Amino acid sequence: MTDHSFEIDPIGVVRTPFERPADxxxxxxxxxxxxxxxxxxxxxxxxxxxxxxxxxxxxxLADDADRSTLRVRDGERGVFSTRSPHRPNPICRTTCRVRAVDGTRLAVTGVDMLDESPVVDLKAPMR
Amino acid sequence: MTDHSFEIDPIGVVRTPFERPADxxxxxxxxxxxxxxxxxxxxxxxxxxxxxxxxxxxxxLADDADRSTLRVRDGERGVFSTRSPHRPNPICRTTCRVRAVDGTRLAVTGVDMLDESPVVDLKAPMR
Incomplete structure (x- = not known):
């Protein structure tokens, strides 16, 4: 039932102050x-x-993620009950606020991603 | 900057009462x-x-999505300012409530997906 994979083409990147995963x-x-x-x-x-x-x-995309991870916190929790970026399909979501739009550049606040992370979608938050 | 694509392997499917997109x-x-x-x-x-x-x-994944869509609502809105499932990377999110867990089967409420849609991730909601 899940034997077909799906190709995601990043639509852009995010620039943030966080240059290393530890940051x-x-x-x-x-x-x-x-x-x-x-x-x-x-x-x-x-x-x-x-x-x-x-x-x-x-x-x-958390493209430095370990996609083989199924358990976290010393094996005590399944990854699907957490928000760990290390997971089979490391698609993450961060709600940001738009400060300015200039062509295809959006100045935003509220980022938490690693610098240069691939962006795969933008959408209006759920109401 | 966005020249590499990324492979998503569905982890499962969702079963819902909605057998046609119009439903x-x-x-x-x-x-x-x-x-x-x-x-x-x-x-x-x-x-x-x-x-x-x-x-x-x-x-x-909204796998019936038109991935070439950039404008919606008669061309008046860019897709990234909406939640339309028709978008370049049609990854959707629905917050559900778990009713029961039986092995790898989760009975849930709050579904809105087309029946048999591929599931790519589960995670705890943001607090």
């Missing part, structure tokens, strides 16, 4: 931390309507 | 709608610690 926040996000989401030029039409002040869910 | 809820989720998340056997260790009553974010 990224482990618990919670500092809403003031500034970063930038930079999409490839071809995706510019997809940003129509996004403006300063909007909240946006950024889906990104 | 799926367009706005909001009925929290009472029952479904089942069925993971492949190999992922059972990842479920350790998940119990009845837990909320869980289900990441799934």
């Amino acid at each position: 990224t926040p482990k618990q919670g996000v500092n809403e003031a931390t500034e970063g930038e989401v930079v999409l490839s030029r071809e995706y510019e039409p997809g940003l129509e309507g996004l403006t300063s002040g909007d909240s946006i869910d950024v889906l990104w | 799926t809820p367009k706005q909001g989720v009925n929290e009472a709608t029952e479904g089942e998340v069925v993971l492949s056997r190999e992922y059972e260790p990842g479920l350790e610690g998940l119990t009845s009553g837990d909320s869980i974010d289900v990441l799934w």
Whole structure:
């Protein structure tokens, strides 16, 4: 039933102050931390309507993740009951606030990703 | 910068009452709608610690999506400012409640996915 894989093409990258995995926040996000989401030029039409002040869910890949991880916290917890980035499909989500839009560059606050992490989607948060 | 693609291997499927795209809820989720998340056997260790009553974010693929869509609502909105399933990387998220766990079968409520949609991740909701 799950024998077909699916190809994700990143739409851009996120720039953050966190250059090493050890630098990224482990618990919670500092809403003031500034970063930038930079999409490839071809995706510019997809940003129509996004403006300063909007909240946006950024889906990104933890591309340094150990995708073989199924247990965490010394084996006591299954990864699917946690938010660990180390998991079979390391797709993470961070809700950011848009400060400014300039073409395909979004200045945002509230980042917690490793610098240069691939971005795979942006979407409006659930109401 | 975004020239490498990334392979996602579904970890299971979700069973829901919605057999055709037109049946799926367009706005909001009925929290009472029952479904089942069925993971492949190999992922059972990842479920350790998940119990009845837990909320869980289900990441799934809208595999009938039109991945070329960048504008929606008659071209007025960019897809990244919406939650439309038609988008370049159609990874969707639904927060469900676990009713029971039996091996790699999770009985859940709050589903809104098309029946048999591939599941790519489960994680604890953000606090």
